[in-house]
Amino acid sequence: MVGALCGALALVGFTGCGIPERTEVQIDRRKEPAAESGAVNAGSEPPTxxxxxxxxxxxxxxxxxxxxxxxxxxxxxxxxxxxxxxxxxxxxxxxxxxxxxxxxxxxxxxxxxxxxxxxxxxxxxxxxxxxxxxxxxxxxxxxxxxxxxxxxxxxxxxxxxxxxxxxxxxxxxxxxxETVLQDYYDSRTIYFWSSDRTQLVPDLRYLPDTVPTERRLNEVVKWLVDGPSDWLRTAVVGLPDRTELINNATGGHGRWEVNLDMPGDDRTQIDQLITQLAWSLHDFDGELELKIRNNPVKVENLAARRSLRELYPLREGPQGYCVYEGAIHSLSVVGEPIEVPLDEAANRNVVSAGLARSGEQILAALVVTASGEKQRLTVGTGRAPVTTFGKAANSYKVIGRPVWLRSSDPSHPQGLVVADGKLYWFDGNAAMTQIALNLPPGVVTAVAVSLDGQRVALIADGTLYVAAVKLLDGGGVTLGPSRRVITSLTGISAVDWVDENELIVAGAAARPAIHEVSVDGSLQTELAADTRAKVTTLSAYPANPTVQMPLTYMYEASGSAYRTKPAERILPSHLHGVSPPPAGVRPGNPSAPFFLF
CATH class of the missing domain: 3.10.450 (Nuclear Transport Factor 2; Chain: A,)
Incomplete structure (x- = not known):
């Protein structure tokens, strides 16, 4: 009678019957998949x-x-x-x-x-x-x-x-x-919760095309059970220790079953696991039944769960900005032109900027000119237009474009910036703290943050790295072990994220060029064969599973800004609200392009 009641409750939510601590179950500890009878291969084998x-x-x-x-x-x-x-x-x-x-x-x-x-x-x-x-x-x-x-x-x-x-x-x-990864494998993204369990973090994997549909579910679940990639481990949490897959994850025709031997009986953790499974099985639809030690826990529609818990709070389209004559201006040729969300008095002497949305707030980090031809970071937050800014205690010779770490806690905004060859963390009051890096000694020249806010890309001595972000209690961040991203580009000078697992990178090939590079270095696609000059700034609007967008980016080279789609130089006439200069006066060049989202 109790078992029947538990089965019925599983159809509408969590069971109230409790989950036995241990049962005699069959654990699947095989590391290699075994083909199922009657399975049809999804792809072709390499040539003989x-x-x-x-x-x-x-x-x-x-x-x-x-x-x-x-x-x-x-x-x-x-x-x-x-x-x-x-x-x-x-x-x-x-x-x-x-x-x-x-x-x-x-x-x-x-x-x-x-x-x-x-x-x-x-x-x-x-x-x-x-x-x-x-x-x-x-x-x-x-x-x-x-x-x-x-x-x-x-x-x-x-x-x-x-x-x-x-x-x-x-x-x-x-x-x-490396071409085999595109020709004979399906690149898949699975997800792990961030260390504070507020954000799903992407983890790139490769599944052979020949793995049949009946087994793809099983392989993804085994990856989740085994834990995240090495470079992400310091910033994410895996499934509880001693979690094992019981038998094989099975299903078909819109009904899937996952049976785990997982310690504990935490309702919140189980609910988060279902969200994690729904996004890691992003190409699976229909109903997923989760069992813990053979006991039904919940039946969930995968597509409905993905709609209920979107990956990223990104709704607006790309809106571009540039710096022109010491002030930020919106671009009339990239998105709908809108007012700059800063008080006019604060929008002066700007060299570069990073703006972001956090709920109803605008996060604004500006690099402005200071005395003695130096630069200083100023930071302000609040509803648009942002009026109050704090100043960093120190000024520097050169400060790169600041970037914000997207967080679920809008009351504690924080970001990253490169100043005089070192990486710093900053908070909403412009307090800056240097971050120790696990890198060979060298000069850091650029940093970019992924849309999930849990991973960064760094350039040090012309070499590209990625690292995971760990948020510290009370504010501040540390970075996990850095992983070098191998590309054929040399003298890498600028980087940004264009997708969950893709970077846009500027460096030298035969000529100064821009490439799209996967986060593990396996994929490299030429986007601009010749930029004619070294690219010093790159800014991209990130595509993601929630909002699909064509590749959209801007960059700066030789003090001038450019946009793509179509590729063209950004002129003062492309800026919203900028009047033509008087006759005989040569206009300046818009620079430091970036997106607000």
């Missing part, structure tokens, strides 16, 4: 060894052979390798299987030798190590060059099973090009 006998094409196929489900990675690669050399590839099993992901720095060079053999030479940039949990960890190898050989087993054109090309003297790792 006999797909081509053209050496250049064969090398390309060899560099993707390991992609896919990890339990068969060594099998797929060994089919390419001459049998007498297969023992050189030291096989790992289970969770120890790792793919060495590289970016080719040039076209692989294939030269013909003797005895129907070829020599292959490949220049690479190490991108990372793809683990079985779907994370792309930082690279462990420093190799910039690989060489191996090819043997033609059928010089006379034989067509038997042993014919075709084989790899000889192979690399001793599962070597793959």
């Amino acid at each position: 060894r006999t797909t081509t006998i053209i050496p250049e094409e064969f090398v390309k196929n060899f560099l993707v052979a390991a992609a896919g489900e990890p339990d068969r990675a060594y099998y797929r690669v060994k089919q390419f390798i001459d049998p007498q050399y297969r023992s050189r590839l030291q096989e790992k099993r289970g969770s120890e299987v790792e793919l060495t992901v590289v970016r080719l720095t040039d076209t692989p060079r294939v030269t013909f030798g003797v005895d129907d053999r070829f020599k292959v030479s490949i220049g690479v940039q190490q991108v990372g190590v793809l683990r079985t949990d779907g994370t792309l960890a930082p690279p462990v190898s420093s190799e910039t060059h690989y060489e191996f050989g090819l043997r033609n087993a059928s010089p006379s054109g034989a067509t038997d099973d042993g014919a075709g090309l084989y790899v000889i003297e192979p690399p001793n790792v599962l070597l793959v090009s």
